[in-house]
Amino acid sequence: MAEAKLSDINQRRVSTNGIELNIAEQGEGPLVLMLHGFPESWYSWRHQIPAVAGAGFHAVAPDMRGYGKSDKPGDITTYNQVEVTRDIVGLISSLGYETAIVFGHDWGAPTAWSCALHHPDKVTAVGALSVPFSLSLIHI
16 A cells, blocks of 8 residues: 555635634545544644545544644633534534544543533544543533
């Protein structure tokens, strides 16, 4: 298999929850969202995006609220699990999907769990890397 190139990954900004998130995406098919941790960006998923896209999925890794090319609201009280979860759940609809598979790494993991726990109609599967499950991290 040929080495994936960063130029094969497209970036654009998408409106969700009153802000715009920068997303990196590739592929077509069911939606897979990949959420980065602290202090990272979509770039953390640069190796997984082509692999997931190659498996027949629409692989999307956003720069989370406050990171990379995404909006950075000035009100620090908006940087909480409720708003970040709304950002991701809203992204599903903004991308034209009814549901998504959501993966999270590091501090993206509690957001992935929160999306699945509070929006089971939108999240069909969830995966988490590097952070053990804790209800206290996702209670909203």
